[in-house]
Amino acid sequence: MDGMHDMGGMDGFGSPRVESAEPVFHEPWEARVFAMTMLATAAGVFVTDTFRHAVEQLPPDEYLRRGYYGRWLRALERLLLHAAIITPDEIVAHDPDGEAPITAPPTVPFAAPPSAASPGSLRNIDTPPQFETGQRVLVRSMRPPGHTRLPGYVRGKRGVVERVHPGWVFPDTSAHGLGEEPQYAYAVRFQGVELWGADAERGVSVCVDLFESYLEGDPA
């Protein structure tokens, strides 16, 4: 989906705020949310792809306002509700003055909670990779409505395969419970001028990790 999360190349955010001697967690609740999310993932309540998609589905203003672990908290709550592990009434009982739980069904269904702990997402693929290092590729100009790991700023752009990665569970299907559909991923290198035009900074390239089905061969 084309959400606020897909922010590569956006303008207007200013300079990053760099803290010195930064703690791992700024508030105790952030640490609790982090740990509960890790435990829920390890228990197989949801897969990471589904969790990322729950974060992406926050409205753009909310995505920015809540901050990193605030987004995690909202996504965790939504997935625990979806898995029927907790109910909206229970949340209200514990937090009567808080905002309403998100009970609306997600725009694209989340994955059903798997029964067993989810394995890692590396997968062996029997067939050879379609592309090889040094090959020119064109990124498909696609706009999937659900979860995708294809950043907007490389769609329709031409690059060169820099590295061939192993096979992985395909996030675009896995996030929605549509199967693992493992694919090879590739680090594809794009020149700055290809991505940003003639005014791009000189001597800059960007390597983006892209799944095989995002790519086609570029005869040019």
Added chain:
Amino acid sequence: MTDEDRPAPPVIRAEAIEALLTEKGLVDAATIDAVIEAYERDIGPMNGAAVVAKAWKDPDYKRRLLDDGTAAIAELGFGGPQGEHIVVVENVPTRHNVVVCTLCSCYPWPVLGLPPAWYKDPAYRSRVVKEPRKLLAEMGLDLAPEVEIRVWDSSAEVRYLVLPEPPADVDARSQSELVQRVTRDAMIGVARIDG
């Protein structure tokens, strides 16, 4: 802004979720504490620093690290979530590597721990792919115009670790002295090693 729009204080909501999961016997405070403690104490940039310092002193290890980062890092006992497949990219005088995740904030946890706030900041995520030279300068790293910059956007499940250039006195220093010189920011690629 209406009451409905106002964000709940996250502290109350996080406590509510934890209380419910605890009541249902799905989590307990001690297990949560243990996860937090691991990331506050054991899993952090000191792990990556050990990897980098060893690579600076041991050419065979460096070769293995650049060839198969995951396996070479596992030799030192580091692995786990967000470290399934780690690729190490080497900074050299003519080419500088820097890492980002524009879509969320993917980061090689086993070697660097959890990411700092600026790495998750929209300012970093949006700009480092588009104007890395300018952004790095704002963050205190001025690269000469002839130095090529290569940005790695970890948009899939590969996690990247930058092998920084060693300090000038690398040969005169022990591996344990060098560990102290390696910084988190240098292993992300937004800083160089002093000296």
